[in-house]
Amino acid sequence: MATATATPTPKVNRIGLPILEYRGGKSTLCAGCGHNAISERIIDALYEMGVEPERVMKMSGIGCSSKSPAYFLSRSHSFNSVHGRMAAVSTGAVLANQQLLTLGVSGDGDTASIGTGGFVHLMRRNLPMIYIIENNGVYGLTKGQFSATADIGSKLKTGVINDLPPIDTCSLAIQLGATFVGRSFSGDKKQLLAMLKAAIAHKGTVLLDVISPCVTFNDHEGSTKSYKFMQEKDEPINEVGFVPSFEEIDVDYDSGEIRDITMHDGSSLRLRKLHEDFDPTDKINSVRTLMESHEKGEVLTGVFYIETGKPTFIDLLNIVDEPLGQQLESATKPTREIFDKLMNNLK
Amino acid sequence: MHKQLMKGNEAVVRAAILAGCRGFYGYPITPASEITETAAELMPKAGGVFLQAESEVAAINMLYGASSAGVRCMTASSGPGISLMQEGVSYMAGAELPCVIADITRGGPGLGNLGSEQSDYHQVVKGGGNGSYKTIVLAPHSAQEMADLTALAFELADKYRTPVYLMADGFIGQMMEPVEFPQAAVAPKTPEWAVAGTRETRGNLITSLFMDNDELEQRLIRLQAKYAQAEREETRSESFYSEDAEIVLVGYGIVGRILKAVTMEARAMGLPVGLLRPITLFPFPKLEVARHAKHAKAFVVVEMSNGQMIEDVRLAVNGARPVEFVNRMGGNVPTREQIMEVVLRLVMEHNVRRSETAEEARLAHV
Ligand SMILES: Cc1ncc(C[n+]2csc(CCOP(=O)(O)OP(=O)(O)O)c2C)c(N)n1
Ligand code: SF4
Ligand SMILES: [Mg+2]
Numbered sequence: 001m002a003t004a005t006a007t008p009t010p011k012v013n014r015i016g017l018p019i020l021e022y023r024g025g026k027s028t029l030c031a032g033c034g035h036n037a038i039s040e041r042i043i044d045a046l047y048e049m050g051v052e053p054e055r056v057m058k059m060s061g062i063g064c065s066s067k068s069p070a071y072f073l074s075r076s077h078s079f080n081s082v083h084g085r086m087a088a089v090s091t092g093a094v095l096a097n098q099q100l101l102t103l104g105v106s107g108d109g110d111t112a113s114i115g116t117g118g119f120v121h122l123m124r125r126n127l128p129m130i131y132i133i134e135n136n137g138v139y140g141l142t143k144g145q146f147s148a149t150a151d152i153g154s155k156l157k158t159g160v161i162n163d164l165p166p167i168d169t170c171s172l173a174i175q176l177g178a179t180f181v182g183r184s185f186s187g188d189k190k191q192l193l194a195m196l197k198a199a200i201a202h203k204g205t206v207l208l209d210v211i212s213p214c215v216t217f218n219d220h221e222g223s224t225k226s227y228k229f230m231q232e233k234d235e236p237i238n239e240v241g242f243v244p245s246f247e248e249i250d251v252d253y254d255s256g257e258i259r260d261i262t263m264h265d266g267s268s269l270r271l272r273k274l275h276e277d278f279d280p281t282d283k284i285n286s287v288r289t290l291m292e293s294h295e296k297g298e299v300l301t302g303v304f305y306i307e308t309g310k311p312t313f314i315d316l317l318n319i320v321d322e323p324l325g326q327q328l329e330s331a332t333k334p335t336r337e338i339f340d341k342l343m344n345n346l347k
Numbered sequence: 348m349h350k351q352l353m354k355g356n357e358a359v360v361r362a363a364i365l366a367g368c369r370g371f372y373g374y375p376i377t378p379a380s381e382i383t384e385t386a387a388e389l390m391p392k393a394g395g396v397f398l399q400a401e402s403e404v405a406a407i408n409m410l411y412g413a414s415s416a417g418v419r420c421m422t423a424s425s426g427p428g429i430s431l432m433q434e435g436v437s438y439m440a441g442a443e444l445p446c447v448i449a450d451i452t453r454g455g456p457g458l459g460n461l462g463s464e465q466s467d468y469h470q471v472v473k474g475g476g477n478g479s480y481k482t483i484v485l486a487p488h489s490a491q492e493m494a495d496l497t498a499l500a501f502e503l504a505d506k507y508r509t510p511v512y513l514m515a516d517g518f519i520g521q522m523m524e525p526v527e528f529p530q531a532a533v534a535p536k537t538p539e540w541a542v543a544g545t546r547e548t549r550g551n552l553i554t555s556l557f558m559d560n561d562e563l564e565q566r567l568i569r570l571q572a573k574y575a576q577a578e579r580e581e582t583r584s585e586s587f588y589s590e591d592a593e594i595v596l597v598g599y600g601i602v603g604r605i606l607k608a609v610t611m612e613a614r615a616m617g618l619p620v621g622l623l624r625p626i627t628l629f630p631f632p633k634l635e636v637a638r639h640a641k642h643a644k645a646f647v648v649v650e651m652s653n654g655q656m657i658e659d660v661r662l663a664v665n666g667a668r669p670v671e672f673v674n675r676m677g678g679n680v681p682t683r684e685q686i687m688e689v690v691l692r693l694v695m696e697h698n699v700r701r702s703e704t705a706e707e708a709r710l711a712h713v
Contacts, residue, residue, distance in 0.1 A: 062458065082427075082457075082458070083427065083458075084402065113374075113401035113402060114374070114401060114402035114403075116401065139375055141377075142375035142376060142377055142380050143375075143380065145375045145380075145384075145399060146399070148401065160387075
């Protein structure tokens with residue numbers, strides 16, 4: 001008796017796409033590199049949020065981290081830009097087409113040294129985009145020199161010890177005007193996924209600093225960006241939960257501990273308090289908490305700052321909704337009458 | 348001193364320290380990072396400063412500061428990083444400040460790739476920043492020359508008070524060869540024009556800014572005079588079987604090595620082929636090229652670029668002889684066969700005489 005083996009229909013998301021449609025090329029990064037895990041979470045987040053892949057613009061600079069957009073979302077648009085210039089190139093691209101969801105992946109070297117100038121100006125403009133720093137404390141691609149996010153006392157394999165203070169991109173971003181700022185760890189699937197989904201729902205600049213160990217050059221004893229170090233020192237400031245606008249909020253929780261923040265698209269970011277006196281909507285409080293954590297040698301993770309409703313750079317510039325390169329001639333070409341009037345005025 | 352086996356990149360740093368260099372400011376980039384890493388290790392041991400800058404823009408400006416204070420200093424980078432340094436190089440040329448910049452070239456434009464190209468010639472030899480300036484450019488073709496020309500670069504930088512480039516490619520940087528260093532080290536000393544924080548040097552003014560047109564013109568005339576002097580006194584090239592050659596190959600750096608092999612192959616066939624290898628790219632050995640044009644029937648310029656040095660060869664030949672071009676790009680290397688094919692065609696076209704037997708040729712020339 002023949003048994004009919006029906007191929008099981010693959011699971012699809014709310015726009016009817018299987019997760020396969022969110023995948024990218026095969027990674028050429030080292031096995032175990034934190035960047036690979038972050039690519040996986042990006043895939044999950046976009047899949048679960050039901051974002052149409054063609055609606056995503058992937059930006060990056062130069063580095064192993066900046067190569068990673070090739071390893072997720074093959075169906076999207078991608079721009080592997082210039083070392084340290086992802087911020088500026090993204091600014092140009094976002095202003096040219098504000099209808100796409102912009103997701104940038106940079107490294108700590110790409111952002112915090114050669115790219116600092118562009119980075120700080122992007123943050124203060126609150127340009128709508130997700131800016132992810134895959135932070136391993138070194139320049140992976142050029143073989144492991146210290147970057148400017150390396151902690152004091154962190155040791156390279158060669159024995160060289162870093163004695164300069166790290167740049168905390170999160171407190172910088174908060175001070176400068178980014179409206180969604182947080183830190184996560186490539187090894188923390190749950191937290192990173194929730195933060196990415198909330199980032200997709202946010203309108204404004206999102207800065208996510210994701211600690212992402214470089215297994216080849218910075219994962220040894222003495223490194224402060226290793227898997228082991230993170231497992232020991234990771235100190236979540238809040239437990240991050242996210243309920244998208246298209247799902248029911250389940251009300252079974254102890255409301256005293258949870259802060260529910262309604263996002264631009266109606267989704268809900270739910271932060272369960274883990275630290276007394278921490279308020280993620282209070283800038284000064286957040287920056288102080290971050291600075292105190294450095295003193296204590298902890299690596300704080302979680303959502304540090306969120307501000308919904310602040311005008312983005314697009315709002316400030318008051319530009320048209322349609323992509324600048326796709327304007328119809330009827331919308332951009334003045335009529336004969338208007339043109340003549342203009343010329344007359346110039347006489 | 349005995350010969351030591353080492354990579355060209357390492358030879359640069361050792362030679363720099365022996366030449367009195369006490370400041371290295373760099374930013375990692377393949378294939379120049381090895382120089383930076385060796386400097387990180389050795390410079391502090393020599394009592395000097397090593398600093399990993401936040402960008403190439405920062406690195407060159409650190410040289411601007413260090414050089415003003417009278418310290419012999421250097422950096423190393425590659426294509427995209429050199430592009431970023433051009434602003435600083437222009438300022439230093441204008442302010443007449445010495446420094447040494449090692450450019451270990453890679454593929455371009457933009458990010459290109461990590462392969463070896465010679466496509467930085469224009470931005471390095473022609474003065475890639477703004478203004479009427481030039482920089483001296485030295486082009487080694489062996490690990491030994493990496494050391495020798497580094498030492499020379501510091502000498503010339505001080506003598507002419509100008510930035511000097513050492514331009515090599517990834518092959519020469521990576522190649523392990525025996526290298527011999529000078530017996531004595533140069534002791535660092537502060538030049539009298541520097542702003543060294545002393546009573547005597549307090550009045551020294553280092554600037555590239557001259558608001559008065561005539562004053563700026565005077566500075567520019569002085570710069571041009573220096574470049575003219577460098578052309579008279581510092582031009583260097585190697586003639587390899589080229590004195591009687593009817594076909595003269597021209598190539599620098601790693602291409603020079605390939606052209607030596609081609610020359611030997613052609614000579615073994617009894618063909619009067621020779622190589623003229625520019626060692627200084629600015630000043631360019633134009634008189635040597637012109638002199639060779641007297642007995643050559645044709646020139647073959649070989650480059651790993653779209654043809655940049657060939658412009659200088661053509662200017663020097665000034666239409667007197669045909670100048671053929673052989674190249675590869677994108678990190679590819681011209682092959683002996685590719686060059687030989689052109690050589691043999693030229694032999695036919697120009698009725699180049701061939702010695703009776705290869706053996707005779709060998710006896711005559713080797
Ligand atoms: C102008 C310029 N300078 C230097 C480089 C060489 N470079 C490529 S990637 C990189 C650093 C990458 O570090 P990071 O952003 O932390 O990425 P990772 O590889 O660690 O993920 C450097 C210095 C370059 N491509 N361009
Ligand atoms: S070198 Fe480091 S950062 Fe680069 S792919 Fe390998 S593990 Fe990742
Ligand atoms: Mg990094």
